[in-house]
Amino acid sequence: MNLASDNVVGASRPVLEALLAANQGAEGAYGADAHTAKAEAMLSDVFERECVSSLVATGTGANALALAALTPPWGAVFCHAEAHVLDDECGAPEMFTAGAKIVGIPGAAGKFTPAGLEAALERFPKGVAKAVQPACVSISQVTEAGTLYTLEEIGLIADTAKRHGLKVHLDGARFANALAGLGCTAAEMTWKAGVDVVSFGATKNGGLACEAVVFFDKATAENFTFRRKRGGHTVSKGRLLGAQMVGYLQDDHWMHNARHANAVASTLSEGLAAVAGVRRVWPTQANEVFVSLPAAVAARLKDAGVRFAPWSSGSMPEGFAIAADDVFARFVTSFATREDDIAKLVAIARG
């Protein structure tokens, strides 16, 4: 049982079947193929408007290329202090933007607020030559704490950003899990709330290696074709990305996967919270469960072969501390997580 992350499992069957079908015959290279065209059209359907979508192979690539389209090299990108773009991408956003500064904003439960953004903006006055120039914000949805911004929270951050002339990027590595958690539409969670560009993740929720950068206006997407190629993300046999995205979006497969992952995460969360000594660190709002485990519980799980990710965070809830012997653990469910495995896991934790 490996719940260390949602990328420890392979691709889902419909995605693989779409890949196998697309493997037949000859097609145009570098994304000039029917599967890629279909995937792009399906993404426009998902977002209920004309989008400019580009498929890439990794989430880091999607984020770094998207941000590069939103900031000059002397710009500042504002995000949560523990955002993936800041902590987990080996400086790719800095490199692809040719040196823009990524500015972390602290905030509870993995979220920053409009007030936090305003405070950060004060450090970088517009037009002052010694300061990097505010260019955009990046919101992680699902957040790094497994929580969700409400539509209102996204809207308020976007309003603040717009008032200061900043573009808004949404890191949706777990986009479907966020939609399932909020019970809203993709349009509501993005452009209707003021988001300009989305890194639309598929890999963690059933893809093999496929994400999309989705722009809602053509001007912002200008030259992205060149950015992607230059960044090494224009895949030679591009149909293999297109086919993954089609298999992922077809027949509501992506949302089916996300609803399943979220449901089993919720069962796991309730089950663990009922075990003596286990405390939830943040509420479970999508497919990630963050708990403080007594050492004995952690040891029982490890001994039984249950894998989870040891965690740490500088944005713990007010007054919450992990006790000296306790283990801060993250469990992530996926489309492949089985309900009976969750029941077994909770029984092992109970001892």
Ligand SMILES: *Cc1c(COP(=O)(O)O)cnc(C)c1O
């Ligand atoms: C997984 C993840 C990504 C994408 O990471 P890659 O490993 O590059 O695909 C981006 N943002 C967040 C918040 C993630 O969890």
